[in-house]
Every structure is written in structure tokens, then in C-alpha cells.
Amino acid sequence: MKAKYDFSGKSALVIGGTTGIGRAAALAFAEAGANLFVAGLGAAEGQDLKDEINKRFPAVAIEFAEVDVRSEDGVRSLHEAAYKRFGRIDTAFNNAGVPGKTAPIHELSQADYDLIMDVNLRGIFFGMKHQIPHMLEQGGGTIVNTSSLFGVMGYATTATYCASKWGVIGLTNSAALEVAKKNIRINAIAPGSTMTPLLTRMFGGEQEAKDTVLPFLPMGRIADPSEIARLVLFLASDESSFITGQAIVIDGGGFVAGADKI
Numbered sequence: 273m274k275a276k277y278d279f280s281g282k283s284a285l286v287i288g289g290t291t292g293i294g295r296a297a298a299l300a301f302a303e304a305g306a307n308l309f310v311a312g313l314g315a316a317e318g319q320d321l322k323d324e325i326n327k328r329f330p331a332v333a334i335e336f337a338e339v340d341v342r343s344e345d346g347v348r349s350l351h352e353a354a355y356k357r358f359g360r361i362d363t364a365f366n367n368a369g370v371p372g373k374t375a376p377i378h379e380l381s382q383a384d385y386d387l388i389m390d391v392n393l394r395g396i397f398f399g400m401k402h403q404i405p406h407m408l409e410q411g412g413g414t415i416v417n418t419s420s421l422f423g424v425m426g427y428a429t430t431a432t433y434c435a436s437k438w439g440v441i442g443l444t445n446s447a448a449l450e451v452a453k454k455n456i457r458i459n460a461i462a463p464g465s466t467m468t469p470l471l472t473r474m475f476g477g478e479q480e481a482k483d484t485v486l487p488f489l490p491m492g493r494i495a496d497p498s499e500i501a502r503l504v505l506f507l508a509s510d511e512s513s514f515i516t517g518q519a520i521v522i523d524g525g526g527f528v529a530g531a532d533k534i
């Protein structure tokens with residue numbers, strides 16, 4: 273990706289940055305010059321990301337911490353470590369998410385429901401809860417939360433995933449209004465199908481994912497994570513200075529073509 277943004281001298285926190293969209297966003301922030309604090313599950317993937325950034329962008333500082341967003345203590349410690357390391361967090365990308373079990377609602381257990389809600393929704397609540405006070409104190413910042421195309425539509429067999437992602441937009445809208453006069457902007461991204469481990473897990477494999485989603489994609493292809501990362505950087509940067517409280521759908525035209533009418 274060609275860097276169009278200048279985050280030099282700034283610090284970005286990416287939660288859920290070990291693989292997929294979060295990893296692509298971390299690389300894009302590094303390319304744009306931001307110092308990075310990355311969290312997520314997977315120590316090996318975290319180390320791999322650190323190695324790649326150290327090699328490709330040696331001027332950028334990167335820290336990684338394995339943190340489970342279901343634990344508020346873990347999320348609190350992560351933020352304390354990030355503030356201690358860089359002094360400030362200019363932008364935070366709350367991106368951790370799981371596909372959960374894909375099945376009709378009557379086949380889901382309470383544990384299935386809890387996993388989805390705890391990671392996809394409560395994790396974002398914890399993130400903003402520990403980011404906003406710091407941004408208020410430092411006089412501003414930007415937050416980007418990951419919702420989904422499934423945050424603006426329903427889809428059979430993904431009811432709880434959809435509910436969690438609709439919830440992310442509700443949190444985003446409301447929190448954005450709470451800090452709108454404080455130089456803090458909060459937006460959500462709502463990606464359509466993007467080729468990542470999550471998508472293949474959701475549909476049981478890469479080919480199965482393609483067979484399921486390609487018929488509904490007007491552009492005839494699944495997004496590359498780097499394409500989603502560009503929207504994250506736009507919303508995190510001053511280029512989007514008058515945008516707050518929005519959920520931006522980035523789906524190659526699926527929604528306007530009627531993906532929600534399937």
C-alpha cells in the first residue's frame with residue numbers, strides 16, 4: 273500500500289492486530305510513521321508482526337502484548353502500558369473480533385452467545401472506556417471501532433454475530449456524541465467480506481467462503497485486508513476531521529446491491 277497519511281510523531285493502539293484487518297492496519301500505520309502498540313491473541317503472530325515492522329519500518333517503535341479483550345483488567349493494563357511507553361495514544365483501533373459458531377439461533381448455546389458478545393461488543397466497550405479518559409486529558413484523539421456489513425443487515429445463521437456488530441455501531445454513535453465537543457472523533461468501519469482467517473472460519477474454508485459470498489459481491493471479489501486498512505487510516509487521520517459517529521460500509525457495493533435482501 274502506498275502511504276498517503278502522515279502519522280509521524282503519533283502513537284496508534286491496535287487491538288486485534290495479530291492477523292487479518294488489524295495486522296494490515298498496523299502495517300499501514302507503521303508505513304505512515306506511527307509508533308505502535310499492538311494487542312491481540314497469538315504471541316507468535318505478534319512477534320511475526322514486530323519482526324516485519326522492525327525490518328520494513330526501522331524508524332517506527334512497536335510493542336506487542338498478548339491481551340484478551342474479555343478481561344477488563346487485561347485491557348486496563350494494556351492501556352497503562354501503552355501510555356507509559358509512548359506518553360500518549362493519538363488513535364485507537366478497536367478491532368478484536370471472532371466469528372463464533374455459524375448456526376441457526378435455536379442451535380446456539382449461552383456459551384456461544386457469551387463468546388461473541390464478550391469479544392466483539394464488550395471488548396470494544398472496554399477499549400473506549402480506557403481510551404476516552406486519556407484522550408480527554410491530552411485534548412483529543414480518534415477512535416475507530418470494527419463493526420461489519422453484518423452490523424447493518426441480518427444474515428441467517430449469524431444472528432449473534434450480527435447482534436454484536438449492530439451493537440458496536442450503537443456504542444460508536446453514542447460515545448461519539450458524548451465527546452463531540454472534546455476534539456475526539458469516534459467512527460466505525462463496516463467491512464463486507466474480507467479474506468482473513470475469520471472469514472474462512474466463518475464459512476468453513478477459503479473456497480467455501482468464496483462459494484458463499486461471491487454471488488452477492490457486485491465487484492466479483494473479496495476484499496484484501498489492506499483495502500480495509502486504508503479506511504481505518506482515513507478515519508484515524510485529520511483527513512476525516514468532520515466525520516464522527518458514523519459507520520462506514522466498505523463492501524464493494526454488496527449492501528447497495530441488496531445483500532441485506534438475501
Ligand SMILES: NC(=O)c1ccc[n+]([C@@H]2O[C@H](COP(=O)([O-])OP(=O)(O)OC[C@H]3O[C@@H](n4cnc5c(N)ncnc54)[C@H](O)[C@@H]3O)[C@@H](O)[C@H]2O)c1
Pocket residue numbers: 287288289290291292293294311312313314339340341342367368369370371391418419420421422462463464465466467468469470471
Ligand atoms: N473478514 C471479514 O470478512 C470481516 C468482515 C466484517 C468485519 N470483520 C471484523 O474485522 C475484525 C477483524 O477480523 P479479521 O477478519 O481480520 O479476522 P482475524 O481472525 O484475522 O482477526 C481477529 C483479530 O482479533 C483478535 N482477537 C480475537 N479474539 C480476541 C480476544 N478475545 N482478545 C483479544 N483479541 C482477540 C485476534 O487475535 C486477531 O488479531 C473483527 O472484528 C471482525 O468481526 C471481518
